[in-house]
Amino acid sequence: MLSNIRTLWLVFKHLFRKRVTVQYPEEKAYLAPRYRGRIVLTRDPDGGERCVACYLCAVACPVDCIALDSAEDETGRRYPGMFRINFSRCIYCGFCEEACPTYAIQLVPDVEMAEYNRQNMVYEKEHLLIDGQGKYHGYNYYKVAGLAIGGKGKGEARNEDPPVDPKSLF
């Protein structure tokens, strides 16, 4: 009986506590910078697409929501001809971001993606591609990879020694 009266008093005191409710549309909850939300495709510092269409994200995706096909420009640079993410399937696990070797695909803190029409949840490349570099600044895959593409020969990448002539080793 006494404990019941104490309960009443304790619950009554909650009238004067701070509310925990976040009044969503007016008041937004804090999303951490590394929050896993909407997926974007980023560009390198020079404005080129980072994605090299290696399909690793599509392979890593547990729900198979990523579809893409690869293309190659005249300089030998690979890029995705088509890149499609079905956000009605996506579970925002971030595996695609982990799998990506070029920091191209990234998850950003944005959760406001509700749609009335399911088809609108399917994002094409032009919806996914952003102009910035996302979370990883200054990274340019082709500038650190040893691959020779248009405008950059062997040994010209950052921190790369010029190619060794194997015959000189003998």
Next chain:
Amino acid sequence: MNPVLHSFLVIQGVLIGLMTLAGVLVWIERRLLAFFQDRLGPNRCGPFGFLIFVADGIKMVTKEDWIPPGADKPVFVLAPAIIVITALLGFAIIPVAPGILILDLNIGILFFLGVSSMGIYSTVLGGWASNNKYSLLGGLRMSAQMFSYEVFMGLALMGVVILSGSLNLREIVESQTGLWYVVPQFLGFLIFLFAGLAETHRLPFDMPEAESELVAGFHTEYSSMKFGMFFVGEYVGVTLISALIVTLFFGGWQGPVLPPIVWFLLKTMAFLLFFVLLRAAIPRPRFDQLLAWGWKYILPLALLNLVITGAVVLAQAN
């Protein structure tokens, strides 16, 4: 004023006031419950979410009115009407303020006890007619609960009757001018509070509904406005119990400075809010515990209260 017109106006006022209050109570209860749980509650519809009960009402009316196959149709339809009718009838004897009283009945308390017992048929019949095992269990629980709690509900009031020497609620209020009966009859007040809670099957004594055990108890199969009637009946019933507690134990309309009707409404509202607090704070007991308390502790206490009150009054008279 013309007495017929006067009583007509009083009846209309009480009816409209009660129906509005039943709606507003939905809002008050939801917001207050939320506050007790550190939430905000419904605050979108209208100022402070006040119009949520209008939205609720519209929703209730536009829902499909469904009668389950195998239900006892006339009884099924009748059951929700009974609870509203009896709860409203009970208000006929409540003296809101001097002159604002529908029925100055010389057996007011007896009338209330009779009418509130009638209200129980609503839940029992509703549970029976639904052709659903959970409803039936709810109805069964209701009848058992009433059977045990009705007994000392009457007994708890007898102390007040002995002190005031009247069954008329207006005279009971008038006899509390010096001292509210909650002081000499504190035990009676507590017992009546318990019994009233059980009577209106409010939490924590909502065993007939017990949504965590019986889906929704006796009104599992009810939809649309039939369910709404149970809802309204419940809130009017809670208001009736609060008004009765105020009338019998807290001096009714009596109080300094403010006009009588304001005092009555303030006191009643305080008890309504207290019922919400009870709902927020106290968990539902087991059903056998509820019945055991009723018969083993509260009934003897009520009898003791009656005997002592009688002895004291008798000793003072000599």
